[in-house]
Amino acid sequence: MNHNETMEKPFRSWFMEKLLNGMTWPEYLRSLVTPFNIFAALVLIVGIPVIVQRFVYGLAAVTHASYEYPWGLILGWGLFGGVPLSATGFVMATAYYIFGFKRYRPLVRLGVLTGFMGYFFAVVYLLVDLGRPWRIYYPMIVGFGTASVLFLVAWHVATYLTVQFLEFSPAILEWLRARRVFKWATFITIAMTIAGIILSTLHQSALGALFLLAPGKLHPLWYSSYIPHFFLASSIYAALVQVIVVSYLCARFLRHAADSYFLESLDGLTLGLAKGAVVGMYVYFVLKWVGVAHDDNWHLLTTPYGKWFLVEVLGFVLAPALLMTLGLKTGSLPIVRFSAFYAVVGILLNRINVSIIAFNWHLPDHLHHIIPPLKEIMIVITITTIHILIFRWITTRMPVIRQEPLEEYQH
Amino acid sequence: MKGRLSRRDFLKTTALMGGSLLAGGVTEALGYKEEFPVWTKSYGVLVDLTKCVGCRSCERACNEVNKLPPPDRPFDDASVFERERRPTAKAYTVVNRYETEGGPVYRKIQCNHCNEPACFSACPIHAYTKTPEGAVLYDPDKCFGCRYCMIACPFYVPAYDYWSALEPKIVKCIFCYPRISRGQLPACVEACPVGTLTFGRRPDLIKLARKRIIENPGKYIDHIYGEHEVGGTSWIYISGVPFEELGFPTNLPKRPLIEQVKGFLGAVPVVFTVWPALFGMCYAAVKHRSETKEKEDKK
Ligand code: SF4
Numbered sequence: 001m002n003h004n005e006t007m008e009k010p011f012r013s014w015f016m017e018k019l020l021n022g023m024t025w026p027e028y029l030r031s032l033v034t035p036f037n038i039f040a041a042l043v044l045i046v047g048i049p050v051i052v053q054r055f056v057y058g059l060a061a062v063t064h065a066s067y068e069y070p071w072g073l074i075l076g077w078g079l080f081g082g083v084p085l086s087a088t089g090f091v092m093a094t095a096y097y098i099f100g101f102k103r104y105r106p107l108v109r110l111g112v113l114t115g116f117m118g119y120f121f122a123v124v125y126l127l128v129d130l131g132r133p134w135r136i137y138y139p140m141i142v143g144f145g146t147a148s149v150l151f152l153v154a155w156h157v158a159t160y161l162t163v164q165f166l167e168f169s170p171a172i173l174e175w176l177r178a179r180r181v182f183k184w185a186t187f188i189t190i191a192m193t194i195a196g197i198i199l200s201t202l203h204q205s206a207l208g209a210l211f212l213l214a215p216g217k218l219h220p221l222w223y224s225s226y227i228p229h230f231f232l233a234s235s236i237y238a239a240l241v242q243v244i245v246v247s248y249l250c251a252r253f254l255r256h257a258a259d260s261y262f263l264e265s266l267d268g269l270t271l272g273l274a275k276g277a278v279v280g281m282y283v284y285f286v287l288k289w290v291g292v293a294h295d296d297n298w299h300l301l302t303t304p305y306g307k308w309f310l311v312e313v314l315g316f317v318l319a320p321a322l323l324m325t326l327g328l329k330t331g332s333l334p335i336v337r338f339s340a341f342y343a344v345v346g347i348l349l350n351r352i353n354v355s356i357i358a359f360n361w362h363l364p365d366h367l368h369h370i371i372p373p374l375k376e377i378m379i380v381i382t383i384t385t386i387h388i389l390i391f392r393w394i395t396t397r398m399p400v401i402r403q404e405p406l407e408e409y410q411h
Numbered sequence: 412m413k414g415r416l417s418r419r420d421f422l423k424t425t426a427l428m429g430g431s432l433l434a435g436g437v438t439e440a441l442g443y444k445e446e447f448p449v450w451t452k453s454y455g456v457l458v459d460l461t462k463c464v465g466c467r468s469c470e471r472a473c474n475e476v477n478k479l480p481p482p483d484r485p486f487d488d489a490s491v492f493e494r495e496r497r498p499t500a501k502a503y504t505v506v507n508r509y510e511t512e513g514g515p516v517y518r519k520i521q522c523n524h525c526n527e528p529a530c531f532s533a534c535p536i537h538a539y540t541k542t543p544e545g546a547v548l549y550d551p552d553k554c555f556g557c558r559y560c561m562i563a564c565p566f567y568v569p570a571y572d573y574w575s576a577l578e579p580k581i582v583k584c585i586f587c588y589p590r591i592s593r594g595q596l597p598a599c600v601e602a603c604p605v606g607t608l609t610f611g612r613r614p615d616l617i618k619l620a621r622k623r624i625i626e627n628p629g630k631y632i633d634h635i636y637g638e639h640e641v642g643g644t645s646w647i648y649i650s651g652v653p654f655e656e657l658g659f660p661t662n663l664p665k666r667p668l669i670e671q672v673k674g675f676l677g678a679v680p681v682v683f684t685v686w687p688a689l690f691g692m693c694y695a696a697v698k699h700r701s702e703t704k705e706k707e708d709k710k
C-alpha cells in the first residue's frame with residue numbers, strides 16, 4: 001500500500017507537469033476547448049474515416065485511380081510541397097553552426113523541429129499513397145535500384161529523418177529532465193549538420209530530378225535539365241520564408257510557450273532572415289529565365305501554359321521578392337511577414353505545377369483529370385491538421401521557442 | 412542482372428548511398444552501358460499498321476493466354492472504338508481506331524519492351540528485369556507501389572490495380588515470356604489473322620521493315636517507330652500515316668531516358684566528397700575567426 005502511494009505520487013506529478021502542462025485533468029480538458037481545437041476535431045472526425053477507407057478499400061476508394069496520373073495531390077502537397085518547406089532544419093543549422101550566425105540561436109531549434117516534422121509527415125503522406133506501405137523499407141533491403149532517383153530520395157529521406165531526430169533530441173532530453181545532455185549529442189552536432197547539408201542538397205534536387213525521366217510528359221517550360229538546380233535553389237529560400245512564417249505563428253498563437261529571449265529577438269531576426277530570402281528569390285528568379293533561355297523556349301511563353309508559367313514566375317516569385325524588398329526598405333514587419341507567406345504559397349504552386357498541373361499537359365481532358373476528388377483533398381486536410389496538432393503539442397511542452405522547460409520561469 | 416543482387420550491384424549501391432566513390436568512377440557506378448548487352452540478339456515484333464483490320468483477335472488471345480479478368484465489353488463489340496483506350500489493370504493490350512484522311516487506322520497498344528526501359532530505371536527496388544529475350548518483366552513481390560514506373564514510361568503502359576487494398580500491383584504486357592522462352596509465338600502474334608504482327612529477332616525485323624518501306628513506294632511513311640525512340644524498343648511500327656495521328660508520342664528523345672538523369676546521378680558522388688571538405692573548411696574558418704576575436708576582446 002504504502003509502497004504504491006509513494007510510487008504513484010511522483011508519477012502523477014510527472015504526468016501533470018510533462019503532459020498536461022502543469023494542470024489537472026479537468027483544467028487541462030477545459031483549456032482544450034478553443035475554436036481552433038473544435039475545428040480540428042471536426043476535421044479529424046470527418047477525415048480519419050476517409051483514411052481508414054483508403055486502407056480498407058484500396059487507393060481507388062479515395063483517389064482518381066488514374067493510370068496517366070499516378071501521383072496526385074497527396075504526393076504533390078505532402079512530398080513535393082512539404083519537403084522544400086522543411087529545409088528549415090538544414091538551413092538554420094548551417095547558418096548557425098557552420099557559418100557562425102550566432103544571433104539566430106532562438107530560431108535554430110524551431111527550424112530543426114519544423115524540418116523534422118515536415119520530413120516525418122512527408123513520410124506519412126507517402127505511406128498513405130504507397131500501394132503497399134508496409135514494404136516501405138524494401139529499397140533498403142530487398143532490391144537496389146541504383147540508377148533510380150527515387151532510390152536516392154528514399155535513402156536520403158530516411159537517413160536525414162534520423163539525423164534530424166538526433167539534432168532535435170537535446171530538446172527532448174531537456175524536457176525529460178535528463179539534465180546532462182549527452183556530450184556526444186553536442187559533439188557530433190557539426191558532423192550531423194554537414195551530413196544534413198549533403199543529404200538535403202541531394203534529395204531536394206533529387207525531387208526535381210525525378211521528373212528528368214519524363215521528358216515527354218512534363219511541359220517543356222517546367223522540364224529543364226536545370227530542374228534539380230531549381231528545386232535546390234528554391235528550397236533554400238523556402239526554408240527562410242518558412243521560418244519567418246512559422247516563428248510568427250508561434251509568437252502569435254503559442255505565445256505562452258515562448259520566452260522573452262525568443263519574443264524580443266524575433267523582429268530583428270525576421271528582418272535578417274528576410275534579407276537572405278530576398279537574395280535567394282532573386283537568384284532563383286534569374287535561374288528560371290536561364291532555364292528558358294537554355295532550352296530556347298521563348299516562343300512557348302505566348303501559349304496558355306506559357307502564360308501560366310509567367311503567373312508562377314512573375315506572380316509568385318518576383319512579386320513576393322519585390323514586396324519583401326519593399327518591406328525591408330521601409331522596415332515594415334507586416335509587409336515582410338506577408339511576403340514571406342506569399343513566397344511559401346509560391347513554392348507550393350511551383351511544386352504542384354511540376355508534379356500535377358504541367359504534367360501530362362498534352363493529354364485530352366487534362367484540366368479535368370487534375371482536379372482531385374473530395375476524399376483525397378480531405379485526406380490532405382486531415383493529415384495537415386494532425387501535423388499542426390503534434391507540432392503544437394511538442395512546442396508547448398519541449399524547449400523549442402524557449403531556452404528551458406516552461407515551469408522554470410513560473411517558479 | 413536477372414533479379415539477383417550481384418556484388419557489383421551492391422558496390423554501386425554503397426557508392427550512391429555512402430558516396431565513397433570518386434568522380435572517376437561515376438560512369439562505372441551508373442553502369443547502364445553494360446546493363447543491356449542483349450538487345451542486338453533480342454526478339455521483337457514488327458507491327459505493320461497498314462494491315463490491321465481492328466478485329467481485336469489479339470486482345471482476346473492475350474486475355475485467354477494470360478488468364479486476365481473478363482473484359483467489360485465483349486471482344487467483338489465495335490463500340491469500344493468510340494473512345495481512345497489504353498492498357499489497364501485488366502488488359503495487357505488494347506486496339507484503338509484513329510480516323511485519318513485515308514480512312515480509319517487501327518493500332519494495337521501494349522508494352523513496347525524498350526531496349527533500355529524507363530520503368531526499369533525508375534524503380535527504386537529493381538522490380539523490373541530486361542531479359543535477354545527482350546521481354547521487360549515485373550516482379551510484384553518486390554514492388555511497394557510508388558508508381559514511379561508509371562510516371563517514367565513514355566508510352567503510358569504500366570497500369571495499377573488501385574482497387575486492391577492488400578495486393579495492388581503493376582499490370583503490363585509480359586511479351587508472353589513463358590511462351591517465347593519455349594519457342595512459341597506470343598499469343599497475339601499467333602492470333603492475328605491478317606499478318607499485322609511479325610515476331611523475330613529485332614535486327615531482322617528492322618531490315619524487314621526497311622525493305623517493306625522501300626519496296627512499296629508511297630505506301631509507308633519513311634519512319635520505323637521504335638528503331639531509335641528512347642534508345643529503341645523491341646516492338647517497332649511502320650505506318651501509312653504520320654505517327655502523331657495515331658497517338659504515338661513524337662516528342663521523345665532518341666537516347667534512352669536514363670541518359671537524361673545521368674548528369675544528376677553523376678553529381679551525387681561529387682557532392683558527397685566535396686561538400687564535407689567545403690563546409691568543414693567554412694566551419695573551421697568561422698570558428699578560428701571568432702576565437703581570435705574573443706582573444707582580442709579579452710586583451
Ligand atoms: S514501354 Fe514502358 S513499360 Fe514497356 S518497357 Fe518501355 S518503359 Fe517499360
Ligand code: SF4
Pocket residue numbers: 533534535536537538539549553554555556557558559560561581
Ligand atoms: S510501382 Fe513498383 S515497380 Fe513501379 S517503380 Fe514503384 S516499386 Fe518499382
